[in-house]
Amino acid sequence: MSRVIALMTDFGNTDIYTGVIKAVIHRICPQANLIDITHSIQPHHVRQAAFALLDAYRYFADGTIFLVVVDPSVGTTRRPIAARAGDYIFVAPDNGILTYVLAEFDNVEAVELASKDHQLPEVSNTFHARDIFAPAAAHMAAGAALEDFGPYIDSIFTLPVPSFDIVDRRILGEVMHVDQFGNIVTSIGQFQWMTTEKLTLNPRFGADRERLIPIPAADVTVTVHDTPIKTILPAYGEAPRGHLLALIGSNGHLEIAINQGNAASRLDVRIGDRVELQIGVTDAAVRD
Numbered sequence: 001m002s003r004v005i006a007l008m009t010d011f012g013n014t015d016i017y018t019g020v021i022k023a024v025i026h027r028i029c030p031q032a033n034l035i036d037i038t039h040s041i042q043p044h045h046v047r048q049a050a051f052a053l054l055d056a057y058r059y060f061a062d063g064t065i066f067l068v069v070v071d072p073s074v075g076t077t078r079r080p081i082a083a084r085a086g087d088y089i090f091v092a093p094d095n096g097i098l099t100y101v102l103a104e105f106d107n108v109e110a111v112e113l114a115s116k117d118h119q120l121p122e123v124s125n126t127f128h129a130r131d132i133f134a135p136a137a138a139h140m141a142a143g144a145a146l147e148d149f150g151p152y153i154d155s156i157f158t159l160p161v162p163s164f165d166i167v168d169r170r171i172l173g174e175v176m177h178v179d180q181f182g183n184i185v186t187s188i189g190q191f192q193w194m195t196t197e198k199l200t201l202n203p204r205f206g207a208d209r210e211r212l213i214p215i216p217a218a219d220v221t222v223t224v225h226d227t228p229i230k231t232i233l234p235a236y237g238e239a240p241r242g243h244l245l246a247l248i249g250s251n252g253h254l255e256i257a258i259n260q261g262n263a264a265s266r267l268d269v270r271i272g273d274r275v276e277l278q279i280g281v282t283d284a285a286v287r288d
Contacts, residue, residue, distance in 0.1 A: 002031040003141040004064045008053060009129065010041040011069075017127070021067070021134040024120070028138035035060075040180075044072040046097050047159055048271055051176045053090075054100040055251040062087035067129075067137040068097055075125035080113040080132045081156060084146050091137045093128070096159035114150030162187035164206035166213075169279040171201075173254070175224070175271050182262025183255050184224065186275045190252030191215070193234065199248065219280030222246040224256055225267050236260075 005025060011017040018039050025032055037056050041049045049070040057066065071078075071093045079094040085105035090098050091113070102108050113119075113132055118139045123131040136149060163174040164187050173188035191199045199215040217232040229246045232254070239245035239259045244266075249255040254277060257263050264270075 002033050003029075004033045004035055004061060005137050005141055006035045006037050006056075006060055006064055006066045007039070008037040008041065008049060008056070008066070008068045009039045009070065010043045010045065010049070011039045011129075013039060017129065021069075021129050024130055024134040025067075025138040025141075028135060029142040032138060032141040041070050042271070044070065045271065046070050046072070046095050048177055050097050050100045050159055051162070053097070054104070057088065057101055060088070064088055065137050065140050066090045066092075067133055068092040069129040069133055070097055071095065071128060074128050078157070079153070080128060080136070081110050081153065082113055082136060082140070082146060082149055083108055083110040083156070085109075089140055089146070091133050091140070093133075094157050096157050098156065099159040100162075102156075109146065110153050110156055111146055112150040112153050115148060118144065118149055162205045163274075164188065164203055164208070166206075166208055171277040171279075173275045173277070175269055175273045175275060176253070178264040178269065178271065181257070182264040182266075183249070183257040184263050184267070184269050184275075185249060185251075186254045186256070188254040188275060188277055189248075191248040191254065192252065193248065196234065199232065204252075215277075216280065220246075221278040221280070222254065222256060223276045223278065224269060224273060227267055229256065 022034055053068055073095055081094045082091045085102050085108045092098050113136050119135050120131040162176055165172045171188055173186045175184055176187050177185040187205055190202050190204050194200050197217055199217050201213040201215050203209050203211055220232055222229045229244050232246045236257055236259050241260050244258055247255050
């Protein structure tokens with residue numbers, strides 16, 4: 001039975017790196033099915049990759065092996081690890097890249113990838129994706145057990161929780177991702193439309209996590225870089241072409257966009273920038 005290996009890296013498709021890790025996997029486990037999540041994570045941006053993995057993993061079948069490599073500390077003392085969470089396995093550097101996804105699971109087992117039998121014969125100091133991570137994922141797909149790869153570890157390195165705070169009638173967050181269209185994805189989520197005018201916010205991060213907060217879509221102001229945007233709309237096309245809008249993206253997060261334009265470029269927004277959602281004066285939803 002073939003297994004899926006899902007790949008996420010910052011390697012891009014200009015150089016040989018992406019193709020080489022696939023070749024290593026194929027030589028060890030030719031029956032594995034490879035799915036590219038993305039190879040366009042911003043170079044060295046571990047936090048962006050962690051957030052992207054959080055939004056992507058749930059759409060994969062049980063048994064999927066995730067090979068996730070954004071590794072600016074390659075060759076240092078940071079450990080290569082693999083973690084089993086639910087019915088998934090994640091193979092990655094121990095640099096926080098698994099922080100957000102593993103927080104979704106009650107039971108996680110992790111090992112250090114120490115077994116030389118499951119690595120390439122020569123391990124470089126600069127390409128562990130090829131020499132350690134890809135072979136590990138391939139051997140797992142071929143049937144090797146998690147404990148075959150090295151000793152169990154008690155803890156892994158974690159990143160800071162994405163910004164999410166409720167202060168009076170304001171919800172404060174940050175930019176977590178900018179997609180290729182220039183849409184600005186924030187840490188303020190997850191939202192669900194209840195009617196065409198009302199939303200429910202179930203915070204994914206912060207002290208208010210899992211709290212249900214009613215949000216009146218027409219009675220809010222979203223602000224980034226001192227630019228206010230009134231109302232949360234249900235779709236990009238609800239705003240005139242070229243106009244800024246706030247909406248709820250496909251993964252439930254507050255987004256800032258331009259209908260058929262690039263919001264991040266126009267507003268000069270970067271990952272980590274502050275975003276604020278202000279509840280209008282007629283509604284006390286946040287403090288109910």
